[in-house]
Amino acid sequence: MCDNCPSENPTRRSLLKWGAAASVMSAVCAASAAGVPFVGTANAVDLSISTKRGVAYYVAQSGDTLKTIATRFLGNIDRWKELLALNPDLHGQDPRPGKKVRLPESPAGPNTRTFAPIPAGSKPQPFGPEGYRLTRFGDRAYGLQVGPAQSAFVVTDTGVVVLDAPAGHAASLPKAIASVTDKPVTHFVYSHSHSDHVGAANLFPNAIRVGHAETASILAAAKDPARPVPTVTFTDSHVIDAGGQKIVLSYPGPNHESGNIIIHVPQQRFAMLIDVAIPGWAPFRSFGSADSVPGVLRAHNELMKLDIDHFVGGHMHRYGTRKDIAESREFVFDMWTETQKAIAATPIAPFFGQVEAGNTWAAVELWYDAIAVKAEDPILRKWTGRLGGVDVWLRDNLKTMAVSARVDQPKDLPSG
Numbered sequence: 001m002c003d004n005c006p007s008e009n010p011t012r013r014s015l016l017k018w019g020a021a022a023s024v025m026s027a028v029c030a031a032s033a034a035g036v037p038f039v040g041t042a043n044a045v046d047l048s049i050s051t052k053r054g055v056a057y058y059v060a061q062s063g064d065t066l067k068t069i070a071t072r073f074l075g076n077i078d079r080w081k082e083l084l085a086l087n088p089d090l091h092g093q094d095p096r097p098g099k100k101v102r103l104p105e106s107p108a109g110p111n112t113r114t115f116a117p118i119p120a121g122s123k124p125q126p127f128g129p130e131g132y133r134l135t136r137f138g139d140r141a142y143g144l145q146v147g148p149a150q151s152a153f154v155v156t157d158t159g160v161v162v163l164d165a166p167a168g169h170a171a172s173l174p175k176a177i178a179s180v181t182d183k184p185v186t187h188f189v190y191s192h193s194h195s196d197h198v199g200a201a202n203l204f205p206n207a208i209r210v211g212h213a214e215t216a217s218i219l220a221a222a223k224d225p226a227r228p229v230p231t232v233t234f235t236d237s238h239v240i241d242a243g244g245q246k247i248v249l250s251y252p253g254p255n256h257e258s259g260n261i262i263i264h265v266p267q268q269r270f271a272m273l274i275d276v277a278i279p280g281w282a283p284f285r286s287f288g289s290a291d292s293v294p295g296v297l298r299a300h301n302e303l304m305k306l307d308i309d310h311f312v313g314g315h316m317h318r319y320g321t322r323k324d325i326a327e328s329r330e331f332v333f334d335m336w337t338e339t340q341k342a343i344a345a346t347p348i349a350p351f352f353g354q355v356e357a358g359n360t361w362a363a364v365e366l367w368y369d370a371i372a373v374k375a376e377d378p379i380l381r382k383w384t385g386r387l388g389g390v391d392v393w394l395r396d397n398l399k400t401m402a403v404s405a406r407v408d409q410p411k412d413l414p415s416g
Contacts, residue, residue, distance in 0.1 A: 056103045060095035063374040067381060069095075071391050073103055075115040077384045115392055122280035122388035124317045132172040134179065135319060137310040138268030140245060143319050144169060144176050149196065150312050150319070152272060153177060154265055156243025159186030162207070163247075163263055163272055164314075167199030167226070174203065187240055189249065190230055191274040192260035193218040197314060202226050210240060212251055214259030252302040255295035256288050262302060270310040273303055277328035278313040279320025282383070285393040286400045293404035297336060297413055300329035316388070331383060335375070337414050339401040342374035372398040 058069060066080035074082065084090065086102045095101050127133050133145040143152045151164040151173060162185050165173055177185070185204045190211030191197055201209070202225060211219075211230035219229045232238070240247040248264040256275040263272040275288045276299045283296075290296050303311075303325045311320040313328075348367045355362040372395045379398075383390045 057100040058103055060097055060099045060101055061373050062097045062370065063377055064097075065094040065377055066090075066101075068373075068377045069101060071116060071380045071384060072376075072395075075391065076117065077380060077391075116384050116390060118388045119280070119385055122317065130172070130175070132169075132176060134176050137270040137319075138265075141265055141268035141270045141310070142176070142180065143310070143312050144173060145317075145319075146172050148315050148317065150314050151197070152270075152312050153185075154245055154247060154268065155181050155183065156186070156245040158243035159183045161185075161187040161189065161240060161242060161245070161247055162204060163189045163312075164191050164197045164274070165200040165203055166197050167195060170200040170203060173200065186242060187247075189240070189247065189263060190215050190219075190227075191263060191272060191314070192257045193222070193227065194257060194275075195224070195227065197274055199226050202228055208232055210234075210238065210249065212249075212259035212261050214254075214257075215261075216259075218257075218259065250302075252299045253295050254292040255299040256290050258291045260299075262299070262306075264306055264308070266307075268310070269308050270312075271303065271306050271308045272312040272314070273299060274312075274314035276300065276313070277303060277311070277320070277325050278316050279311065279318055279324035279328075281316045281388040282331065282390045282392070282394070283397055284315075285396055287397060290400075292408070293401055294408050294410040294413055297329075297332055300325065300332060304329060327387070331387060333414065334382065335379060335398060335401055336405070338375040338378050339371065339398055339405055340415055342371040342398075343402060343405060346370050346374060368399045368402050371402045375402075 058073060060069070066083050067077045070080040070083055071077040082104055083101060084092065086104060087095075090099075090101075125133065127145075131146065135143040135145070137143060137152075140156070141152060141154045143150060146166070146169050149166040149168050151162070151166060151169050153163060153173075153176075154161045160177055160181060160183055162173070162177075165188070185207045188201060188204045188207040188209050190201065190209070192212075193215045205228075209228060209230040210232045213233040213235050216230045216233045219227050234249065235251065237248070237250045240249070245265065245267055248266065250262045250264070251259075252262055252273075254260075260274060260276070265271070275284065276296055278284075287293060287296050304322070306322070308322055311322065311325055313320060313324075346367065348364070351363040351366045351370070352360075354366060375398045376394050379394060380391065
């Protein structure tokens with residue numbers, strides 16, 4: 001059986017080489033790994049396999065260009081020239097719908113998937129021998145980076161206010177704090193409830209635990225000893241006034257998660273909002289399973305109102321600035337606008353005629369696929385090389401946006 005027939009993000013897998021002895025089942029599994037619908041469905045991707053030599057083809061769909069095909073299957077938009085060389089019958093033009101586009105063979109076989117290179121400003125940075133990186137914001141705030149996860153803390157005249165504690169920071173966070181102060185931790189702030197950011201909240205049992213009321217409700221239901229329920233909660237805003245420092249907590253509404261808050265330390269010109277704007281990177285898959293896609297866009301607007309120099313997004317390889325927030329905002333709003341345009345240009349009715357009668361799910365899935373195909377080309381053209389991971393989950397995120405646009409229908413956001 002095929003071990004690589006996942007349901008997750010199927011349309012991006014490069015699936016390029018089979019030997020002559022490949023069975024029908026192997027071909028079907030390989031096609032599944034690439035997100036290839038069975039021939040006969042709407043907009044089917046046809047993978048043709050030679051009996052003598054492994055050859056792969058992609059059947060172009062409406063909205064495809066050589067550059068979008070290169071980005072999706074070859075991992076680099078600039079490799080469109082390879083496609084042109086392999087397909088001289090295109091005469092230098094983008095393929096028309098239904099045209100077979102030959103793809104370069106992948107020596108590693110059908111399970112290989114390549115991606116667009118990471119831009120220089122988004123690459124990992126070295127860690128010291130202690131295994132973490134401590135960055136100072138202003139004269140009292142610090143960011144802690146361990147792997148791709150981030151937390152922060154503020155040193156006040158009377159103690160330390162810790163802002164998140166990922167499980168992977170359990171060993172490093174106390175050491176980092178001790179390296180700059182011997183003061184006790186007086187407060188712990190939950191950005192939200194997710195364990196990849198607060199899975200070591202129990203490190204500070206004597207601290208006042210502060211979080212949004214929604215976060216407290218989620219944690220109460222989770223019953224996780226590593227994430228004790230906040231002892232101080234709020235709904236709109238709350239200010240921690242401790243030892244001469246003010247930590248302003250505000251709720252922009254549901255976004256990545258209900259209860260995910262903006263943490264602003266104005267005296268240090270520093271702010272946090274986790275899993276919304278990731279400096280130098282495109283969003284995670286499905287915006288990290290966002291509770292509200294419109295809320296993610298609105299949260300960017302709220303961040304842009306802050307006068308700050310330093311920003312912690314929670315993940316990847318560096319911290320950011322207000323410029324990074326603006327860039328992330330431009331990216332997600334571009335995605336939203338292009339999705340809206342694609343929805344308007346893609347009637348849903350024809351897709352019901354391309355599936356078995358009554359299979360509404362299949363028709364809608366094909367419709368969302370077509371919307372994402374239309375929307376992704378301008379995004380890839382503009383953003384590949386500017387942010388890391390633009391190509392990784394773009395189609396998935398565009399489909400997530402399409403679902404949100406259809407059911408949420410926010411009137412305060414661009415209509416495209």
